[in-house]
Amino acid sequence: xxxxxxxxxxxxxxxxSMDQVKLVHDFENDLMLDVWSDAVPGRPGKVLVPxxxxxxxxxxxxxxxxxxxxxxxxxxEQLELEDQLLAAAAAKSNSTxxxxxxxxxxxxxxxxxxxxxxxxxxxxxxxxxxxxxxxxGRSIKYLRISTTNFQDASKxxxxxxxxxxxxxxxxxxxxxxxxxxxxxxxxxSDLINNIDWIILPxxxxxxxxxxxxxxxxxxxxxxxxxxxGNLCMGVDLxxxxxxxxxTASSSSVCSDTFHxxxxxxxxxxxxxxxxxxxxxxxxxxxxxxxxxxxxxxxGYGNGVLPSNALQLHLIGVQMAQAIDRVKxxxxxxxxxxNIFHVLYAASGGASDYAMQAAAPFSYTYELxxxxxxxxxxxxxxxxxxxxxxxxxxxxxxxxxARAAAAAA
Ligand code: VAL
Numbered sequence: 419x420x421x422x423x424x425x426x427x428x429x430x431x432x433x434x435s436m437d438q439v440k441l442v443h444d445f446e447n448d449l450m451l452d453v454w455s456d457a458v459p460g461r462p463g464k465v466l467v468p469x470x471x472x473x474x475x476x477x478x479x480x481x482x483x484x485x486x487x488x489x490x491x492x493x494x495e496q497l498e499l500e501d502q503l504l505a506a507a508a509a510k511s512n513s514t515x516x517x518x519x520x521x522x523x524x525x526x527x528x529x530x531x532x533x534x535x536x537x538x539x540x541x542x543x544x545x546x547x548x549x550x551x552x553x554x555g556r557s558i559k560y561l562r563i564s565t566t567n568f569q570d571a572s573k574x575x576x577x578x579x580x581x582x583x584x585x586x587x588x589x590x591x592x593x594x595x596x597x598x599x600x601x602x603x604x605x606x607s608d609l610i611n612n613i614d615w616i617i618l619p620x621x622x623x624x625x626x627x628x629x630x631x632x633x634x635x636x637x638x639x640x641x642x643x644x645x646x647g648n649l650c651m652g653v654d655l656x657x658x659x660x661x662x663x664x665t666a667s668s669s670s671v672c673s674d675t676f677h678x679x680x681x682x683x684x685x686x687x688x689x690x691x692x693x694x695x696x697x698x699x700x701x702x703x704x705x706x707x708x709x710x711x712x713x714x715x716x717g718y719g720n721g722v723l724p725s726n727a728l729q730l731h732l733i734g735v736q737m738a739q740a741i742d743r744v745k746x747x748x749x750x751x752x753x754x755x756n757i758f759h760v761l762y763a764a765s766g767g768a769s770d771y772a773m774q775a776a777a778p779f780s781y782t783y784e785l786x787x788x789x790x791x792x793x794x795x796x797x798x799x800x801x802x803x804x805x806x807x808x809x810x811x812x813x814x815x816x817x818x819a820r821a822a823a824a825a826a
Contacts, residue, residue, distance in 0.1 A: 419632050420497040425469030428454075428490035428795055431479065432462040438484050443762075445478055452635065452674050454796050455711060456762045464796060466493070466635065490795055497634050500798045507801035517602070518594055520805035523587050526556065526627050529594070529619050533559050540601055543610070549689035552624045553641045558689050560618035563600050565610050574702035574826035576819045577693065577777075579618035582655050582686075582768060583637045584625030586709040588785055588799050588807050593619040593707065595808025596815060609816065613702075613823050616693060622655055622686055635797065637674050639686050644671040644679070653678035656706075657764065658687040659771035662720055666763035677766050690768060694776050703822035704772035704780040705815065710787035710796045713761070714738050714754045714814070717770040717780065721758035724773060731755070733779060733821045737814035744810050746803070749786045757782065779822040785811060 433439050439458055446453050449471055457463030467475050479486045490496060504523060513519035516535040518528065537546035545562040552558055560579075562568045578596060580589035597617055600610055620626055624640035638652030645651065650672035657667035660681035667677035682688045694701065714737055716730045717723075724730065731754060738752035745751075757764055773780035787796040788803040 419501070420494045420634065422633060423497060423635070424492065424494045426493045427467050427469070427472055427488060428493060429465050429467055429475070430462045430487040430489045431457040431465060432485040432487070433457040433459055434485070435459060438482065441482055442479075442484060445475075445482075449475065450670075450672055451475070452637075462487075464489070493635075493795065496795055496798060500634075503801055504799065518598075520591055520595065520808055521801055523590060523799055523804065524594070525630060526620055526623050529590070530557060530559060533561055533619070536561065536597070536601060544601055549618070549693060550685055552622070552686055553639055553684065554624040556623040556627070558618070558621070558623060558686065560616055560693065561597060563597070563610065563615040563617065566614075568614055571697075571700060573612060573614045573700070574823045575614045575616060575697045575700050576703045576705070576822065577616040577618075577697070577701060577772070578705040578707060578815065579621045579690065579768075580707040581619065581626050582621040582706060583708055584622045584629050585635050585637050585797050586707075586785075587629070587797065588709050588788070588803065589707040589783075590619060591804045591808035592783070592785065592811040592815075593617050595805075595812050598808075599812055606816070609819060613819055614700075616697070618690070618693070621690065624686075625652070638676065639684055641678070641684055644676075652676065653684050655684060655687050656708075656768055657766040658682065658684050659691070659766045659768050661767065661771040661774050662718065662765040664765060666720060666765040675764075681766065687768070691771070691775075694772050698776040700826070701772070701776040702779065702826040703818055704769060704777040705783060705818065706768045706772075706781070707783045707785065707811070709785040711761075711784035712750050712752045712786045713782075713784035714752055715757045715760060715769070715782045715784065716755075717757060717767075717773045719757045719764035719767050719770050721756065721763070723756060726778060727756075729825070730779060730781075733818055734781060736821065737781075737818045740817040741810050741814040744813055745786070746788070746806055746810075748789055777822075778825065779818065781818070783811065783814070
């Protein structure tokens with residue numbers, strides 16, 4: 419297992435000027451590297467580099483006078499370690515079909531069965547809906563949670579989703595925790611009395627299943643037919659939505675930010691578009707949960723600010739503060755801001771689309787990369803952090819849901 423990542427290294431790149439930002443960015447693009455975070459002055463970036471590209475990458479950095487650090491020599495070893503830790507935790511787990519625990523990362527099949535169980539057990543509150551099928555034909559299910567009749571359409575709707583980027587495993591506990599607190603262990607009933615919820619835990623099922631099979635860093639969906647022989651495949655679903663589509667993304671199927679044939683060419687993004695359309699008139703808040711970086715981001719991905727940017731920022735800060743109050747002390751504080759200004763230009767994103775099409779408040783969360791004594795690679799999950807990730811993110815979501823519902 420993990421053979422394809424044998425010899426892959428992770429570099430930390432530390433730029434000193436905006437000139438270097440562009441230089442590094444362009445070079446990483448040309449080399450088709452998997453950039454985990456872009457470098458800006460004062461905030462080093464991270465990039466995954468296959469063995470055969472390491473020399474040319476290092477030479478480029480040296481010649482350009484860019485500071486860098488080899489952070490992980492061989493990611494395969496870290497992937498094996500993650501497997502071991504997760505397996506050890508899972509062996510002690512008391513998870514059941516209808517009560518998923520927070521000590522493991524659940525598979526697509528487990529989550530799929532769980533959603534159906536909940537709908538059976540709590541028929542007055544929970545409805546499971548199949549929004550459609552993935553490229554490979556897997557069911558894309560989401561929950562409607564409502565204490566009244568969801569179809570009455572009388573309350574504001576909060577929608578949240580995880581795993582649009584399937585390697586971001588730690589985002590799953592965030593949606594599962596929300597479900598847990600809205601259905602099973604209800605301690606703050608105003609959240610379900612005043613709000614109807616839509617929760618989509620596995621937005622990219624094919625990709626997610628693929629990350630369990632030995633390609634842990636796969637990000638896109640699994641669409642084929644874009645290249646003869648399918649040497650490269652998959653569309654970045656967070657570049658496939660119909661908002662500024664194709665303006666800040668890649669037209670190469672080999673790229674990790676490939677935007678697809680056209681806006682909504684992919685079944686997975688189309689399902690989300692249809693949910694948004696269905697509840698357009700009462701969608702108060704939309705949350706797309708990603709990792710990593712400890713960020714709460716809002717649109718638009720081209721740097722243009724929506725007319726309610728001040729309110730967006732304010733509620734973003736309130737959510738971030740709520741999380742920071744209970745976060746693990748070894749993790750850094752959240753950053754709040756516009757996608758383009760905090761991160762980079764990105765088009766066709768889910769939260770941008772939701773903002774433009776329906777929701778007055780729409781955010782992308784970037785959950786923290788948990789740092790333990792052994793690793794810090796961003797996507798890997800320490801089992802000790804799973805419940806905490808769910809718990810602390812929920813603190814932010816509650817604040818956002820209440821504020822957005824009050825404004826609706
Ligand atoms: N980091 C996300 C992405 O790359 C968003 C925020 C742009 O898709």
